[in-house]
Amino acid sequence: MSTLKRATIKSYTASTHKASIQVAGSLAVWLDSVPVATDIAAAEVVAGRECAVLFFTDDNPDDAVVVTVHGAVPANPIDTFLELTDTPASYSGQASKHVAVNAGATALEFVAAAGGGGAKIADADGNTSVDTEKNANEDKVRITLAGTERGLFQTATPHVTLTGDTVIVGPIAGGTGGLTGVNSQAEFELYGGGALRHAALLSEIGVQVSVPTGEIWGIGGLCASFIGVAVTTVAGLSFVAYDAPGGDSALTNLAGCVLKTQYYRSSGYAAVNTTGRGLWVPRPTNILGAGGKRPTNATGADIEDQFSATGSNTPTQVRGIRIQAMTGGTTATGLEVADPTGGTTKLTVEIGGVLQTTPSLRVAPWTPTANLTGVYMSEGATPTLRQVQWKAGNALVAGDKVMVLV
Numbered sequence: 001m002s003t004l005k006r007a008t009i010k011s012y013t014a015s016t017h018k019a020s021i022q023v024a025g026s027l028a029v030w031l032d033s034v035p036v037a038t039d040i041a042a043a044e045v046v047a048g049r050e051c052a053v054l055f056f057t058d059d060n061p062d063d064a065v066v067v068t069v070h071g072a073v074p075a076n077p078i079d080t081f082l083e084l085t086d087t088p089a090s091y092s093g094q095a096s097k098h099v100a101v102n103a104g105a106t107a108l109e110f111v112a113a114a115g116g117g118g119a120k121i122a123d124a125d126g127n128t129s130v131d132t133e134k135n136a137n138e139d140k141v142r143i144t145l146a147g148t149e150r151g152l153f154q155t156a157t158p159h160v161t162l163t164g165d166t167v168i169v170g171p172i173a174g175g176t177g178g179l180t181g182v183n184s185q186a187e188f189e190l191y192g193g194g195a196l197r198h199a200a201l202l203s204e205i206g207v208q209v210s211v212p213t214g215e216i217w218g219i220g221g222l223c224a225s226f227i228g229v230a231v232t233t234v235a236g237l238s239f240v241a242y243d244a245p246g247g248d249s250a251l252t253n254l255a256g257c258v259l260k261t262q263y264y265r266s267s268g269y270a271a272v273n274t275t276g277r278g279l280w281v282p283r284p285t286n287i288l289g290a291g292g293k294r295p296t297n298a299t300g301a302d303i304e305d306q307f308s309a310t311g312s313n314t315p316t317q318v319r320g321i322r323i324q325a326m327t328g329g330t331t332a333t334g335l336e337v338a339d340p341t342g343g344t345t346k347l348t349v350e351i352g353g354v355l356q357t358t359p360s361l362r363v364a365p366w367t368p369t370a371n372l373t374g375v376y377m378s379e380g381a382t383p384t385l386r387q388v389q390w391k392a393g394n395a396l397v398a399g400d401k402v403m404v405l406v
Contacts, residue, residue: 007053009069012036012045019045019066021053036066044072084108 007021010030018033034053036045050070056063081087086107088094094110102109122129131142143151152161221236239256261276281300303320326332340346368374 001058003055003058004067005053005055007031007051007066009045009047009049009051009066011047012042014042017042017045019051021051021066023053024050031064034064034066037068040066040069040072044069 006024008024010020010022012019013033016033017036017038019036020030020032021034023029023031031053045066046069049072051066052068052070053064054067078084082089082091088108088110097110097112099108100111101107120129120131120134127144127147129142129144131144133140134142139155141151141153142149148163150163152163153159154161219237237257259279261278279301323334326334337348339348
């Protein structure tokens with residue numbers, strides 16, 4: 001049976017938080033090493049003060065505890081981190097640091113963030129994380145996945161670095177123009193809409209105040225076939241345009257590729273010797289040297305007819321190349337072919353065809369006015385050819401149509 005008795009504190013041992021007491025009404029009964037309740041501060045257990053002792057059994061004085069000390073100031077509860085006995089005593093100089101278990105695993109301490117830098121978000125095993133300033137004052141944000149750094153954001157160039165395969169869903173805009181889709185000044189823009197332009201890839205270099213010596217390309221690239229790979233076609237630029245199904249649209253022009261040259265020069269500047277080309281196809285060159293492999297046929301531009309010859313959707317006119325009327329310049333030329341300087345056989349223009357049934361060269365009928373000639377061929381002072389005919393000149397007979405130089 002538990003009983004509560006009055007007693008007097010005779011002595012106190014702080015290291016064990018125990019006291020020797022004398023039960024009231026008995027000069028001879030002293031009890032040593034009686035535990036003191038943990039909520040009673042050591043400074044309040046003073047010899048001579050009266051206390052209340054709770055006995056849990058009558059036959060064993062060791063089963064007792066000092067539950068209160070008369071006249072003691074109420075205990076101050078631990079309500080701050082610094083009041084713990086195994087924590088630092090002050091916050092001074094510990095700004096932005098983390099709390100961690102010390103090296104001896106006996107207490108807590110303040111430590112700097114990993115690498116002396118900023119905050120870190122990591123998964124359970126620490127191999128996937130986001131670091132703001134992994135290293136002290138580096139001004140970088142790093143994204144690490146399974147131990148490999150995949151993203152780096154920094155103030156220095158390049159500002160954004162992504163490592164690995166990248167898939168982007170949605171529009172991308174670069175340069176100062178932003179994601180506008182309308183006459184954007186972006187160096188690189190992928191955009192699916194806009195009031196004036198619908199472009200999968202829009203490349204506008206814009207005004208270049210200072211450029212390095214060399215070439216400026218709107219779009220540039222290199223492609224190659226690889227040894228041991230069954231490559232059928234290697235194309236520097238391949239593009240297909242088609243009218244979407246579901247009904248006829250009001251398309252005026254449907255083009256796989258449109259190349260335009262618009263030359264601008266501010267007023268007040270003298271003319272320059274510049275060649276403006278809508279399409280420029282340099283001749284193929286062998287870059288491997290005399291001992292390298294050469295292609296069998298080297299063609300600057302190859303126009304291939306892939307329209308179906310049958311079916312109700314066969315186009316009315318199929319043209320390999322069509323040159324619109326030239327309206328500017330002092331001399332307007334639809335097609336100019338320079339004389340070849342290489343090769344054993346020099347042909348300025350070669351036009352193939354089935355000679356017996358289809359003309360290889362045809363000038364569309366029209367009603368010429370004075371001094372207009374459908375075909376004009378100039379020769380030297382002593383021409384050797386004065387006719388165009390499908391048979392030998394010595395076989396001409398009366399009524400044959402010939403072309404003569406006049």
